[in-house]
Amino acid sequence: MTVWLFDLGNTRLKCAPLQNDGRVGPVQAIAHTALDGADAMADALARALPPRIGVAHVASVASEAQRVALLDALTARCGRIGLARTQPRFAGLRIAYAQPQRLGVDRFLAMLGARAATPEAVLVCGVGTALTLDLVDAAGGHRGGRIAPSPTLMRESLHARAAQLPIEGGAYREFADDTLDALASGCEGAALALIRDAQHAAQRTLGATPRLIVHGGGAAPLLSQLPDAQFEPSLVLDGLAVWAQVEHA
Structure with a gap:
């Protein structure tokens, strides 16, 4: 079958x-x-x-x-x-939300996939339409997360309000000397700052630095600035594989 x-x-x-x-x-x-x-x-x-x-x-x-x-x-x-639907407890993962149905199933499955990849505490970062962050401790306890616009959505929103600002193009620079690079640097830099702040907060919360696992179609431009990140391009499908096997067990 x-x-x-x-x-x-x-x-x-x-x-x-x-x-x-x-x-x-x-x-x-x-x-x-x-x-x-x-x-x-x-x-x-x-x-x-x-x-x-x-x-x-x-x-x-x-x-x-x-x-x-x-x-x-x-x-x-x-x-x-x-x-697949978000569950309060599943395969050793315990969701922090009081109303688990309010947690997107993609975030739920990404955490399942991350748990299958490593027994360590993880900070799971998804970069798609939104940028999402979820902290899971080594015992499988979800400590909560964050949601923000992804760099792609930031660029699209800026273009919608100011058509002269292109949706695509440019490269990350610490201090850019043209508009395309400045757009890429600002939007990617905002995402990187959020990720790094979440890493620091996770370290304070857990008393140890969790493994950063990044996934999603918009992740590639950020990876060069996140040398400690583990890139798992199909993490939601990895979690769905866990879901499928538990459902059939």
């Missing part, structure tokens, strides 16, 4: 098979621009998937319309579909 994992985020759909050893197989990423409408979703999945699959495990933080389009497209080729 083939098992596939689907992470429907705010900008991309990522999918991969779950291998027999419990690891995530080759990941395919499809931009939302290629998924506009039920027919487009079905066409995209026809190119990405085998004609039939046994089980699909889905995590979604996208719009209701996109989630429904994905589930409808999967129904046509899948025997069973499971929808």
Whole structure:
């Protein structure tokens, strides 16, 4: 029986098979621009998937319309579909939120994936549409987190209010001498400052420095300034793999 994992985020759909050893197989990423409408979703999945699959495990933080389009497209080729949801306790992870359903399933799964990667305390940083930070101690206790705009969203917001400021381009500099570099430096620098502040706060909270694990489609530009970071590009899918195996146990 083939098992596939689907992470429907705010900008991309990522999918991969779950291998027999419990690891995530080759990941395919499809931009939302290629998924506009039920027919487009079905066409995209026809190119990405085998004609039939046994089980699909889905995590979604996208719009209701996109989630429904994905589930409808999967129904046509899948025997069973499971929808991951944030749980207060799961696989040794204990969520800090008094109302766990208010914690995005992507953050929940990223923490599961990080816990599977290391038994140490971790500071999990996701860089997508938003920049998220979640602290998990070595015993699996979630100590809470932070949410801010990602550098990409900062650039888009600036461009929306001032069209002369480009959405893309530039490189990080300590003190930039042109506008493109200044935009990249300011937006990436704001994200880096938040991450570093969270690292210091985590050290004070735990009495030790947690491992920094970074994931998400917008993480790459930050990594050169975070030499201590462990980059896990498909951390949400890694967590979904944990979810799938516990659900089938």
